[in-house]
Amino acid sequence: MRTVTATRYVTPLRDGGSLPAIIAADDAGMYVLKFRGAGQGPQALIAELIGGGIARALDLPIPELVFIEVDDELARTEPDPEIQDLIRASTGLNLGLDYLPGAVTFDALATPPDADLASRIVWFDAYVSNVDRTPRNANLMTWHRRLWLIDHGAALYFHHDWTDWAERSRRAFVPIRDHVLLPWADRLADVDAELAARLTPERITGIVADVPDAWLLPDPLFANALAQRAAYVEYLVRRIQTPRDFVEEAIRARAALV
Incomplete structure (x- = not known):
């Protein structure tokens, strides 16, 4: 970066x-x-x-x-x-x-999203446990007629309390039922394998490596920043393993809408 x-x-x-x-x-x-x-x-x-x-x-x-x-x-x-x-x-x-000058807040009613893109975004938000992509606060912008994702600060909320983090990595993400794009996300099963394959352990390790040590707050569960960084990687790697309950939960939530 x-x-x-x-x-x-x-x-x-x-x-x-x-x-x-x-x-x-x-x-x-x-x-x-x-x-x-x-x-x-x-x-x-x-x-x-x-x-x-x-x-x-x-x-x-x-x-x-x-x-x-x-x-x-x-x-x-x-x-x-x-x-x-x-x-x-x-x-x-x-x-x-x-900064995207002139970008406007996404309006799903005015511009219905593409089903494939909607499915990919819902899959991603379920994976990272993003609670902040709802109709009330979509955190989506339209810029040059294209949809853009912003603001993921509310994702990965497990790291505010590391207790039982390994167990929680395998849990479904129930709040996905409130996702603003869920009504259009009818290709979740189709995109699942492809998206999961992109997130190799090496790719995840590289992403987490960008986190500055100064941002990693001391936690009694970890001896140092290196151990905490390894926990982020393990959480994300474990979450991507099959069966992916977060995907099944999103598919169930989508089915309940129709």
Whole structure:
């Protein structure tokens, strides 16, 4: 992944619970910056990074992810004390997504999604346990007539409490029944084997390797960051093994709609 440096705070995105912001960077690009010092902490950035890496591995449409270096000087010209504090709490390495100018919130009624793409996105969200792709908050954008996935900070919620993480890796994802694209996802069984085959242990290990050590919070279950990183890999590898209950649950949930 590339690393850029934030040079200008442009505007907050107050629709997001963690108060992300549009920033300008030293590569002349514009990015949506996710702050490490936000209330959800670095684990939201880990979920965003791993979720985004998996989405890319599955060829799903997601804006480019970059690391963003933030200096506390960025807060000097910001008048809002809350944002000043957030910037100062996030000094160092943060995460950003390429800003999609002119993108609009996805409206399934106005533009029904393609069944194949809908099935792939539902499969992906069930795999990473993403609770935040519902009709109330779809986290999908339309840009240049194409669907784009954003905001995976609520995925992988198991890492907020590592108790029984190995056992939980095999569980179905019941909240998939609330997925905004589930009504159109009628090819889940067809795409299952292909998507699972893309997520080899080597591919998953490479994705998790991108997580900075500084984002891995100390946990009594792990001796060090290396052990915690290995647990992420094992969780994701175990989850992809057959039988995949998360796929069967999604198929059942889809059948209950028709």
